[in-house]
Amino acid sequence: MSQIRAAGLQLIYQRGYEGMGLRLLAAEAGIGQSTLYGHYANKQEVLVDLICRHMEELLSCLHRAVPADAPPFARFLTFLRFHLTYHMRRPREVFICYSELRSLEPANLARVTDLRRRYEHALIAIIRDGMAAGVMRRADPRVAAYGLLAMLSGVPVWFDPQGPLSEEEVCAEYIRLAVAAVADPLEAALSDRTIATPLPDSPARKA
Amino acid sequence: MSQIRAAGLQLIYQRGYEGMGLRLLAAEAGIGQSTLYGHYANKQEVLVDLICRHMEELLSCLHRAVPADAPPFARFLTFLRFHLTYHMRRPREVFICYSELRSLEPANLARVTDLRRRYEHALIAIIRDGMAAGVMRRADPRVAAYGLLAMLSGVPVWFDPQGPLSEEEVCAEYIRLAVAAVADPLEAALSDRTIATPLPDSPARKA
Amino acid sequence: MSQIRAAGLQLIYQRGYEGMGLRLLAAEAGIGQSTLYGHYANKQEVLVDLICRHMEELLSCLHRAVPADAPPFARFLTFLRFHLTYHMRRPREVFICYSELRSLEPANLARVTDLRRRYEHALIAIIRDGMAAGVMRRADPRVAAYGLLAMLSGVPVWFDPQGPLSEEEVCAEYIRLAVAAVADPLEAALSDRTIATPLPDSPARKA
Amino acid sequence: MSQIRAAGLQLIYQRGYEGMGLRLLAAEAGIGQSTLYGHYANKQEVLVDLICRHMEELLSCLHRAVPADAPPFARFLTFLRFHLTYHMRRPREVFICYSELRSLEPANLARVTDLRRRYEHALIAIIRDGMAAGVMRRADPRVAAYGLLAMLSGVPVWFDPQGPLSEEEVCAEYIRLAVAAVADPLEAALSDRTIATPLPDSPARKA
DNA sequence: AATGAATGAGCTTTCATTCAT
DNA sequence: AATGAATGAAAGCTCATTCAT
Known part of the structure; x- marks a missing residue:
């Protein structure tokens, strides 16, 4: 229910x-x-339901939001905006999915870990493609993805929808950080035009 | 005890x-x-002891590690390396200090929040100085600091000392990400020489 | 339950x-x-339930037993017999209601103290009326009431239903003491005829 | 200590x-x-010490206060005044000696019960002698003694040294009640002259 | 599908007491 | 004579769960 x-x-x-x-x-x-x-069936199932439901929805929304056939950098920008928006709007789910993993029984943890891995690998693939295409600096794509995900996922800890910064402003700020962190400097210089790709479920805006 | x-x-x-x-x-x-x-005196005190002790040590080590009179970019690099090393070596403390805050009674939470704020402001000050000195991109220094701290603090979640990447390799990788994220591109191009400042308690290495 | x-x-x-x-x-x-x-809800409620239930029943039985419109001396005798009978038959409740008051939390103690006061005032009123009617010696009616109540309430400490003295004998003995203590000597001399008013729930007896 | x-x-x-x-x-x-x-030796001994010490002192003071060779009625009056004064001045000891008996281990209870019995028998003997001498009404001397002791011992429950009634006034009031309760009416009429026998350790006063 | 009553296991905390110093 | 540190036992209370209705 x-x-x-x-x-x-x-x-x-x-x-x-x-x-x-x-x-x-x-x-x-x-x-x-x-x-x-x-x-x-028991208390644990309540937690499993909450966590899995959130992660499955996260995954399916991701696949809907990020077109598989777009060029790497465009996919990267879309991913960033999607991730940020999703996390800013669901601070409680995000917190639970991270810090209650230890309360999951092994079988349930395995299930959740698999979902999480699939999500992470979506970003890893984007970064890998971006490096192959020469639009991102050469680096360990896993490390870069983990680093970026941690950075982006930390937003809900301090972001306050009623605070001085709007969701959009925070998005833009974090996207600049993330892009600068991994983009090839030359490409990054060009990226300002493309940062503001609108998300389906967020109000469209222009750069 | x-x-x-x-x-x-x-x-x-x-x-x-x-x-x-x-x-x-x-x-x-x-x-x-x-x-x-x-x-x-009670269960709560055990938690308070663990959290406060860790955060106070973190603060005092930070002040010892980062020279107040060095130029901003050097302080930035030192901060990054210090933070990463400290966090990779204390994954449990880091996790507790983040995800058990909600179990603290209000008075204890206030005490911890103050410690945390002082630590964050150390990085915020560095970034602010870096911007003023023109070595970092103009941005909201608070947002940048929160973003970087989240990124760096996420390392212990996946880092495994017995894994394929050494502490030093991870450090270098994250420092590149962080520097690229906030540095002025020109300055960043020059920074490679200085990234590998050795920490007193970690084995020296060369760039 | x-x-x-x-x-x-x-x-x-x-x-x-x-x-x-x-x-x-x-x-x-x-x-x-x-x-x-x-x-x-908790341990205290068990005690409160026991004490209040006893005192409320005591009060309601008292009002049923002692007719409000009878002459003072008759009400006095009825009160004495009622009090004695009730206390001899409930030695445990009586003891608890006296010596566990200190274990009551303030709010509960206030509730019980109020009930107790109402009971005491019933006797005080009788004595006051008796003095006004000239059938009792002039004295402080509160002191007299407290003195008599203590005397009568002490019965269950030593009275043993299986002992040599019957409930009725003890009643008669105590009533004589109490009557002598407060009655006007002349009236007291005449009172022997009326001491043995039977109680509804006790076997009738004659003087 | x-x-x-x-x-x-x-x-x-x-x-x-x-x-x-x-x-x-x-x-x-x-x-x-x-x-x-x-x-x-243990917690119980603290209680035993308090109770026994008080009862032994009570007994020894009693024997000093009440002359064995005086006529019954004089001894009666002396006993009343002694008991009242002693109890008004030691409300805590009195309460403990009555309501903590149940916490005594059997052997200790026996010891205390013996002391208590000796004290009660002092009054019983006085009443018995009074009856034999014809100055007290014929009645069960044990019942009368228990009744009077309960009445007198109840004083500390409500007596407040700072209250409106002085120790002396309360004494006089209770002595009148007690005398009236057991004295032969004729003798009682004469007793007013003798009620106010002074106690050694209380300020002398006149009737 | 929903519930009130019941329960064994477990919780944090305090107890009276011991012992080495 | 005095104490700080330690402890097994027990305190009041809450837990997740079951079951008959």
Whole structure:
């Protein structure tokens, strides 16, 4: 039930998986405590549902957002904007998916790790292609991808939608950082024109 | 007692603060369960001790490692190397200091947040100075600092000392990313010579 | 649940509130330890329930037993007999209601103190009326009431239903003491005829 | 040590024997926790010491205060005044000696019960003698003694030295009640002259 | 699909007590 | 005589889970 998921998301975000009691989860979802077991086999399943659902949606949205046949640098820019937007709008899911992995039982962790790897490899492939095409500096593409992902994924920690910087401004700032970090300097000089590729679900804007 | 800290560090890293039972902590530390209360007033104090101790040491080492009177770019490089080395060697502390903040009671959280802010401001100041000196691209120094810190701090998530990449190789790779991300392109082209400043406690290497 | 109350009454009487463990209480009541919390929010509530329930019943029985419109001396005699009978038959409740007051949290103590005050004032009013009517010696009615209540309430400390003295004999003996203590000597001389007013729930007897 | 006794008296009075932790007792007495065991074999001994010491002193003071060879009624009056004064001045000891008996181990309880019995029998003997001498109404002397002792011992529950009634006024009021309760009416009429026998350790006063 | 009642296992914390110094 | 450190046992309470309805 979606009310359980909503309550679980909020509670795990605030108190952690171990810190969330099922009593409270049920109360917050507006149902009886034992009714939970009509929807989930046990507590762990609530966490697995939240994490997997988020990561699967992340993956499928990614594939929809990033055209497989575009040139590497365009795919790179699209990826950056997609990732940033998605993460700024789902700070709780992002936090849970990172810091509650340790609460997953091995089999569930393996499932999640696989999803995560597929997402990471999407960026790794983009970077690899970009290097092959000569538009990115030669470097270890895995290290570069991990570095960029960590940088981008850290946004929700401090970003506040009501704060002084708009989502768009933060996007632009981070994209500049990321592009500068990996692009071939010459290409980077040209990239300003293309940074502002609009995302399907975000209001279009021009450079 | 240091044995309690060692056990607490490991257990909180593996199972989280809420997931760590004091029975297990005591057993792991090789003492009776109630003996814990001769060293800490309560469970929370164990966490506070671990987090504060780490952050205070981080701050004091930072101040020792980064000379206040050096030019901005040199300070930047020193900061990067210091931060990376410190974080690669303390993956558990790093993880705890980030993802167990929510388990801190308000007063303790305030104390930790202050320490964290002081550390972040060290990098912000460096970037601000670098921009003023014209060696770094104009950008929001806070955003740049947060972005870089997230990128650098993400290393321990995947870095494995027994893995194919050495600590030094990872350092060099990340420093290239970070420098490229914020440096003025011209300056960056010149920076390769200076990236490999050796740290006192790490084996010297050449660029 | 009444089985919990029965077990709690016995255990608190024997070992005191602080001395009663909830493990033992549950065992004595024939339920699991955590089942207690389905009936009481916490340990204190068990005590509050026992004390308040007894005092409220005491008050309501008193009002049923003592007719408000009878002459003072008749009300006095009825009060004495009622109080004695009630206390001889509930030695454990009486003891708890007196000596566990200190274990009550302030709010609960206030509630109980109010009930107790209402009971005491019933006797004070009787004595005041008796003095106004000239059938009792002039004295401080509060002091007299406290003195008599202490005297009467002390019965369960030594009274043994299986002992040599019957409930009725003890009643008569104490009533003589109490009447002599406060009655106007002339009236007291005449009162022997009226001492033995039968109580509804006690076997009728004649003087 | 007398500081331990003082702290124990206060703590047991406030929180009960079971409710008094030895940590707190030691802190209140200004000594280390384990130092207690240099003075008492265990917690129980602290209680036994307090109770026995009080009852033994009560007994020995009683024998000093009440002359064995005086006529019954004079001894009665002396006893009343002695008991009241002693109890009004030691409310905490009195409370403990009554309501902590249940915390005594059997052997210790027996010892205390014996002391208590000796005290009660002093009054029983006085009443018996009074009846034999014809100055008191015929009644069960044990019941009368228990009734009077309960009445008199209840004073400290409500008496407040700073309150509106002085110690002397309360004494006089209670003595009138007690005398009226057991005296032969004719004798009682004559007794007013003799109520105010002064106690050694209380300021002399006149009727 | 939903629930109230029940429960064994576990939680953090405090207990009275011991012991080496 | 005094103490700091240590400890097994027990405290009150919450946990995730089951089950009959």
